[in-house]
Amino acid sequence: MNHPYIPVLAFFAVALAVPIGALTLARVWMTFFTPIKRSKDKGELYECGVKPLAERQVRFHSQYYLFGLLFLLFDVETVFLLPFAVAFLKLSVGAFLVAMIFLLLLAEGLLWAWSKGLLNWRGPAKPNLTIYGD
Amino acid sequence: MAIDPKLADELKSQGVHVTSFEQLINWGRSSSLWPLQFGLACCAIEMIAATMAKYDMARFGAEVFRPSPRQADLMLVAGTVTKKMAPQVVRLYNQMAEPKYVIAMGACAISGGPFKDGYNVLKGIDRYIPVDIVIPGCPPRPEALLEGLLKLREKIANEKLLGKNRARHADPNGAASFPVPEYGPHDLNPPVNREVWNPPTIVREAGGGDA
Numbered sequence: 001m002n003h004p005y006i007p008v009l010a011f012f013a014v015a016l017a018v019p020i021g022a023l024t025l026a027r028v029w030m031t032f033f034t035p036i037k038r039s040k041d042k043g044e045l046y047e048c049g050v051k052p053l054a055e056r057q058v059r060f061h062s063q064y065y066l067f068g069l070l071f072l073l074f075d076v077e078t079v080f081l082l083p084f085a086v087a088f089l090k091l092s093v094g095a096f097l098v099a100m101i102f103l104l105l106l107a108e109g110l111l112w113a114w115s116k117g118l119l120n121w122r123g124p125a126k127p128n129l130t131i132y133g134d
Numbered sequence: 135m136a137i138d139p140k141l142a143d144e145l146k147s148q149g150v151h152v153t154s155f156e157q158l159i160n161w162g163r164s165s166s167l168w169p170l171q172f173g174l175a176c177c178a179i180e181m182i183a184a185t186m187a188k189y190d191m192a193r194f195g196a197e198v199f200r201p202s203p204r205q206a207d208l209m210l211v212a213g214t215v216t217k218k219m220a221p222q223v224v225r226l227y228n229q230m231a232e233p234k235y236v237i238a239m240g241a242c243a244i245s246g247g248p249f250k251d252g253y254n255v256l257k258g259i260d261r262y263i264p265v266d267i268v269i270p271g272c273p274p275r276p277e278a279l280l281e282g283l284l285k286l287r288e289k290i291a292n293e294k295l296l297g298k299n300r301a302r303h304a305d306p307n308g309a310a311s312f313p314v315p316e317y318g319p320h321d322l323n324p325p326v327n328r329e330v331w332n333p334p335t336i337v338r339e340a341g342g343g344d345a
Contacts, residue, residue, distance in 0.1 A: 029159075033159075033295050033296070033304060034232065034233075034303065034304060035304070035305070035306040037232055037303075037308075037310035037311075038310065039228060039310045039311035040311070041225055041228030041229055041311050041314065042228060042229055042231075042310070042311060044225075044229065046202060046203060046204070046229060048222070048226075049221075049222030049223065049225045049226040049229075050222060050225075051225070
């Protein structure tokens with residue numbers, strides 16, 4: 001009985017019993033005392049009281065994902081360019097070149113995406129994307 | 135079933151608390167009223183003041199203003215309800231989970247107030263949804279709002295959950311939602327929900343009075 005982990009076990013049991021007890025009580029309460037009242041308005045989408053304009057589940061075209069990735073490119077670029085710009089006058093030529101190579105890599109990626117037609121958003125467009133050479 | 139209140143008081147003075155399931159549940163419900171977070175006009179400023187440090191609505195467990203009707207118990211209609219706004223207010227009320235209560239705060243929410251003669255002002259939100267507590271004033275001071283809240287707590291504490299005279303939310307036949315009015319060419323359609331709003335008709339006697 002004097003196992004050092006007994007209090008932990010007791011703690012675990014209480015932590016389990018409290019939510020399960022509360023949920024069970026809520027369920028019992030619902031069954032016996034509160035009749036379920038469904039209505040069209042209650043199940044409706046919440047748009048600050050206005051009648052919902054759109055469907056419940058909005059679908060994004062998968063092309064949006066590529067746009068998101070390209071945005072990330074600029075995002076990362078900004079994060080690295082800011083300290084680069086702050087420390088610009090103290091940098092050696094080597095560091096400058098490294099930063100330029102980094103920029104070149106990012107710009108190259110953008111140009112590649114651009115040339116593949118990823119930036120043309122024309123509805124459900126089919127970008128001329130061939131990966132892994134197929 | 136019910137314990138004599140005098141006996142309960144006597145037991146309480148001896149350190150024994152006697153309660154019923156209903157009382158316990160009602161005590162819990164009345165002590166944790168979560169209002170829906172919205173304000174319509176100047177009364178909302180007083181409502182905000184009531185939640186701040188000086189008046190501190192949190193003392194009564196009603197400070198958690200919810201931005202979603204799914205989590206709210208109390209609708210504080212604080213301000214002028216225009217006819218443009220009325221359908222939204224009614225829809226929000228319909229979207230709230232049971233049990234739900236309405237406080238009409240200020241002259242406008244009660245009757246249209248100083249704008250009663252305006253073509254675009256609803257003459258009282260009680261035309262569409264059942265109002266539990268009305269707080270007069272233009273606008274009512276935060277103390278008045280707190281008083282209204284306490285009155286609502288009293289009302290909830292005395293609600294019956296079973297039996298013939300039970301509260302609306304506990305009654306399977308109680309209305310679940312109220313028709314949302316739509317914009318018509320001249321007025322809201324319908325202009326009033328007769329199931330909720332039935333004022334006594336004023337009968338004037340012909341030739342009565344001295345004038």
